[in-house]
Amino acid sequence: MVERTPILNFFTHLILFVGFVFCVAPFVIVAIAASHSLKEVNDVPMSLLPGSEFWVNIKTAWTTADLGPKLFNSFVMAAGVAAGKVIISALTAFSIVYFRYPGRMLIFWLIFVTLMLPLEVRIVPTYAVVANVMSPYQAILDVTGLSWLIEKVSGVQVSLSLGLLNSYTGLIMPLIATATGTFLYRQFFLTVPDELTEAARMDGAGALRFFIDILLPLSRNNMAALGTIMFLWAWNQYLWPLLITTDASHATAVTELKQLIPNVGGIPEWNIAMAGTLIVMLPPLVVVVAMQRWFVRGLIATEK
Amino acid sequence: MEKRVTFSRWSIGILFAVPQLLLIFTFFYWPAGQAVYWSLTLQQPWGGGNIWVGLDNFRSILANADYWNSITASLVFAACSTGLAMVIALVLAALTDRQLAGSRLYRVVLIWPYGIAAPALAMAFRFILAPEAGFMAVVNQVWPGFWDPGLDGTDAMASIIAAFSWKYVGYNFIFFLAAFQAIPRSLIEAAAMDGSGVLRRFWDIQFPLITPTIFFLLVINITESFQDSFGIVDIMTAGGPANSTNLMVYKIYSDGFKGLDYSGAAAQSIILMLLIIVLTIFQFRFIERRVHYR
Amino acid sequence: MASITIRDVRKSYAKMQVVHGVNLDIASGEFVVILGPSGCGKSTLLRMIAGLEEISGGTIAIDGKVVNTLEPRERGCAMVFQNYALYPHMSVAQNIGYSLKVAGVPVAERAQRIQAVARILELEHLLDRKPMALSGGQRQRVAMGRAMIREPKVFLFDEPLSNLDAKLRVQMRSEIRKLHRRLSATSVFVTHDQVEAMTLADRLVVMNGGRVEQVGTPAEVYSRPASRFVATFVGAPAMNMLEGEVTLDGLSLLGGSRKLNVSRAGLPVGSKIAVGIRPEAVRLVAPGTPGALDATVDLVEELGAGRVIYVDLDGAAFSVVTSETAHPAPGSAVGLQFSEADLHFFSSETGSRLDVFKASMPVPAL
Numbered sequence: 001m002v003e004r005t006p007i008l009n010f011f012t013h014l015i016l017f018v019g020f021v022f023c024v025a026p027f028v029i030v031a032i033a034a035s036h037s038l039k040e041v042n043d044v045p046m047s048l049l050p051g052s053e054f055w056v057n058i059k060t061a062w063t064t065a066d067l068g069p070k071l072f073n074s075f076v077m078a079a080g081v082a083a084g085k086v087i088i089s090a091l092t093a094f095s096i097v098y099f100r101y102p103g104r105m106l107i108f109w110l111i112f113v114t115l116m117l118p119l120e121v122r123i124v125p126t127y128a129v130v131a132n133v134m135s136p137y138q139a140i141l142d143v144t145g146l147s148w149l150i151e152k153v154s155g156v157q158v159s160l161s162l163g164l165l166n167s168y169t170g171l172i173m174p175l176i177a178t179a180t181g182t183f184l185y186r187q188f189f190l191t192v193p194d195e196l197t198e199a200a201r202m203d204g205a206g207a208l209r210f211f212i213d214i215l216l217p218l219s220r221n222n223m224a225a226l227g228t229i230m231f232l233w234a235w236n237q238y239l240w241p242l243l244i245t246t247d248a249s250h251a252t253a254v255t256e257l258k259q260l261i262p263n264v265g266g267i268p269e270w271n272i273a274m275a276g277t278l279i280v281m282l283p284p285l286v287v288v289v290a291m292q293r294w295f296v297r298g299l300i301a302t303e304k
Numbered sequence: 305m306e307k308r309v310t311f312s313r314w315s316i317g318i319l320f321a322v323p324q325l326l327l328i329f330t331f332f333y334w335p336a337g338q339a340v341y342w343s344l345t346l347q348q349p350w351g352g353g354n355i356w357v358g359l360d361n362f363r364s365i366l367a368n369a370d371y372w373n374s375i376t377a378s379l380v381f382a383a384c385s386t387g388l389a390m391v392i393a394l395v396l397a398a399l400t401d402r403q404l405a406g407s408r409l410y411r412v413v414l415i416w417p418y419g420i421a422a423p424a425l426a427m428a429f430r431f432i433l434a435p436e437a438g439f440m441a442v443v444n445q446v447w448p449g450f451w452d453p454g455l456d457g458t459d460a461m462a463s464i465i466a467a468f469s470w471k472y473v474g475y476n477f478i479f480f481l482a483a484f485q486a487i488p489r490s491l492i493e494a495a496a497m498d499g500s501g502v503l504r505r506f507w508d509i510q511f512p513l514i515t516p517t518i519f520f521l522l523v524i525n526i527t528e529s530f531q532d533s534f535g536i537v538d539i540m541t542a543g544g545p546a547n548s549t550n551l552m553v554y555k556i557y558s559d560g561f562k563g564l565d566y567s568g569a570a571a572q573s574i575i576l577m578l579l580i581i582v583l584t585i586f587q588f589r590f591i592e593r594r595v596h597y598r
Numbered sequence: 599m600a601s602i603t604i605r606d607v608r609k610s611y612a613k614m615q616v617v618h619g620v621n622l623d624i625a626s627g628e629f630v631v632i633l634g635p636s637g638c639g640k641s642t643l644l645r646m647i648a649g650l651e652e653i654s655g656g657t658i659a660i661d662g663k664v665v666n667t668l669e670p671r672e673r674g675c676a677m678v679f680q681n682y683a684l685y686p687h688m689s690v691a692q693n694i695g696y697s698l699k700v701a702g703v704p705v706a707e708r709a710q711r712i713q714a715v716a717r718i719l720e721l722e723h724l725l726d727r728k729p730m731a732l733s734g735g736q737r738q739r740v741a742m743g744r745a746m747i748r749e750p751k752v753f754l755f756d757e758p759l760s761n762l763d764a765k766l767r768v769q770m771r772s773e774i775r776k777l778h779r780r781l782s783a784t785s786v787f788v789t790h791d792q793v794e795a796m797t798l799a800d801r802l803v804v805m806n807g808g809r810v811e812q813v814g815t816p817a818e819v820y821s822r823p824a825s826r827f828v829a830t831f832v833g834a835p836a837m838n839m840l841e842g843e844v845t846l847d848g849l850s851l852l853g854g855s856r857k858l859n860v861s862r863a864g865l866p867v868g869s870k871i872a873v874g875i876r877p878e879a880v881r882l883v884a885p886g887t888p889g890a891l892d893a894t895v896d897l898v899e900e901l902g903a904g905r906v907i908y909v910d911l912d913g914a915a916f917s918v919v920t921s922e923t924a925h926p927a928p929g930s931a932v933g934l935q936f937s938e939a940d941l942h943f944f945s946s947e948t949g950s951r952l953d954v955f956k957a958s959m960p961v962p963a964l
Contacts, residue, residue: 005502012399016410019396023414026470029439030428044441092324099317100310107321114332116584117577120531120553124560124569125335125342136334177331182324194309195683198650203697203744204671207311211320213696217687236421238535239553243561254421258539261427270431270438281424288419292412295419299475300482309650 030281033274034058041271053271061276065256066248071283073168074235074252080172081234082227089181089226090219094211096182097189098197111179119174120239127243130170134162166247175234181226184301188222189215225298228291232284253280336577342570354567361571371572373547374555381465381533381551386525388469390518393476398506400477401484411481418474422467422535429467430540453541457548460541464549467536468529476521483517484510527580552576600661600674600751600784601626602647607656609642609808616642618808619656624786624801629778631787633795634805635831641756643805644788648754649673660752671700676745677754681761682737684729684744691716691725694743715743718777735766742777753778755787759794771797792832796820804828824951826944829874835906835917837874841946844869852912856891870946877906877919879940882926883933890933895926909934 033041035054040047062068096108119126129135141147150156164170192215200210216223241252260276262268288295311317343361345354365371396414400407417425431438435452444451453460487510495505534553537543543550543558550558552572560569602624609617617639624630632640645651647658649670657664665673676697684693691712692699698708716722719739729737738758745753755774759767775798778785789795795802796816804811804819804827812824823829823837830836842851844865850857851873865871885892893909893916904921909932918934926932943952 008502009404012402012404013406016396016399016406019392020410020413022470023417023474026425026428026432027416029432033431033438042437044437044445046438088323088327091320095317095320097307098310099314099320101314101317104317107325110333111324111328114328116581117332117336118527118531118580120534122332122335122339122573122577123557124566124573125338126331127561128338129331129335133330136330173327174331177327179328190307193681193683194307195679195681196685197307197309198645198648198670199677199679199683199685199744200696201309201650201670202648202675202677203748204700205696207313207316209700210311213700214685214687218685220687232419236419236424238421238423238538239557242538243557254423254535257423257427261430261539268434268437270434273427274431277424277427281420281428284419284421285416288416289412292415296415296478296482299418299478 030274030278033270034278036271038271042267057271057275061272065259065276067253067279070251070253070256073250076168077171078231078235081175082231084176085181085230086223086227090185092182093185093189097186111182114179126174130164130244133164165244166250170244184226225294228294229298232287235284339570339573342567343574346567361567365571374550374552378552382526382529385465385468385529389472390476393473394480397477397480397484400481414477415474417471422532423539425471426467426536426539433463455545457545460549464536464540468533479517479521483514487513523583527583603659605657609654616808620810626784627782629785629800631795631799632803636790638805639808640788640805644754644756648675648677674751675754676748676750678741678745678758680757682741684740686729689726689728690740693740694747697748711747715747719743734762738770753783753785757789826872826949829942833876835877837876838916840873842871842873852914872944872946874942875936875940877917879936880918881935882920883935885931885933887933890935892933895928895930895932
């Protein structure tokens, strides 16, 4: 459109630039602070020119917070959640979109309700379940009298027990148990032309064949989007890993950050803290930058 | 919406849903039910099962000034951070949508903060807003004692609001920009032909058309401010000073896992769940129906 | 190659019945076109033959074997879809060969058969492309190839040409015809385009409202439409219809302003009937010519080879197709002349053809 609005354009640029600065500044400050010596970082005002201690600080933060194994744990958790979500949601969406069975709507709503209550608000009982993942089933057997029956008949006392605290499974599974991905796939499956399904049926393909040969390859974009979002989401989890990894061997990089909060009293080691922060924020930032397209797409699609 | 074409062997169909159903039963429905059970019972200190206490747990929570303080803090936090994050994002998205030179750069960069883990950005903001080092220290040099989130509750609240808003500006920006770009170009051009200027067009056409997105984000931001705030609070203030930033989720965590009061924590969880369910239903029922243009 | 026998086939969804008891016999090797407006049940019928739609009542037999409960893959049919339904993520070769892959045909044999089909359809140079990179006509050919490679007993076409532009449609039409001559497989082709139907069909099935209105060769359907619906649906511009009533001495038309002297052949006086005449059977003559109807010209449409002249006949719209160079101006008066052999009579109540008039018809004096 031909439109001359020089004053408005000036303010547009100005405001956007200020927004840009506010957005980028914390990253820059973290990086600069991470390069200073202990004295420099506590100077008021702190110098905005990079110092020379960057690698030293990174190394100190790395060893203090034991970031190597922690980053690995974070990676396993994030990749596990992303993969689990991508696969399990696809299966479920296929079931509720491409089949008509009794109770289908019930299943749909059971899954839908999980969207409403995030893990954070039900941590206490979820923690108890993960401590013994068999407890729900044990309770069901007890209440229905089945365990009594089994004990009478076989003489074996039923006592199911499987603790998942301090395990990757325990970290990952509860994070997968929501509906986000299912609805993303559902929306997509509904847009897949019916004629493709019919063509596949005419070509002799059954349900499983159609799912693997046609539907999944067509869903590649959605899988990338969902995978990206879920990877980031899982990587950034804090409360859940904090709770269930009572043992440091399974702690994640994000929970480990707490170790780097400078002590009260003494000169705060902000340079080390910022170096650690930089390490922890870098992987998700790389994912966002590299997968920008999928990230944006996944974000918008998962929320609708 | 339904598919016209389906597969007939529905026994196979159910099998596909089984993994998800097992997961949500074990890690969602059972714990949610458990929370209800715990909230209505009291655990014996030396084991030996729970005793039924009815609504006593709720009564004692609601009679507790600390809990009301936590609710107030959560609401203040929700209102301020949501307002800040949404207004800033709306302005930035509207301006980026004008497609002037450089808008591509903004589109890429403004999203970055949302990718960052709450505790990590909390750490960054803890440093930036620290009273003795970093940037607020400069202000403190000019006006000694002006800023200290470690001692002053208002300063602490302002700190966590700043950190949270910084992250969610990026999130809201994505949605606002998508909403702006979904407005058909021809509508804007028609308004321009009608003699309407840029600002006029924004108020008369673009703004009304994105109201569904505004309401959607409003609900999402409020619910996220209840959940995603945990990492920020834990790293920046640990609920202090003097409980001034002891938000609801943080209180559930500290009561349940530090104070080992499972019943009280469960009752608090139930109240928070109800709050979020009400918000969600409000969004689906009320907002989606009233603000709908297509 | 196979015959198809359709006996009293019905289809209903929750409350609506969309196909009402269709009977049809399709001979082995025949090319049958099902023609009808959208929503007439023609696609549903085709999909019931394919096995994509449950049959609510009646039976469909292929080669004498009832297939009602068989899965599509077990029926030996191949189908070409309206939107081609090519798998977007597979190459042309993979698309064509997918059914063989599902059936577990070894790779070498598969490749060989894909090559053979591609050669017939002139797709050899496109085998590695994705459907996205093909033109409409090429996609159409891939869809045909996918159907052909299975060497099916029956080919089913669901409006396969409707997404092509006019020129390509004519070309694909003749290609399909040639292909049929070459493979001589039983084919059922569904369309709402009457030109397509007329040019392709050995036999035409005209459907309306879930019922078969007429079955016959294209020439039969055109020259002796079995119902008022068929008469107006087949042929363009549509057949002119004049409403009339049986009187003691023949027919009164257009609310009594014209008379037609025909024997009423036992029909009760007062029965409502419709008289049809094709626009191309009408000749334009000078107004006032004896035995001709006088009318006023409304609009003239130039077709190049001829023209369509829309006239007003005592308030009724009437069209004439003429190849003469005469170019009457709108508003001018013309005479319409036609031979009685070209008239068609239909019951106004049932819409069915009334041949009684034809048989006993004396020279009409209009």
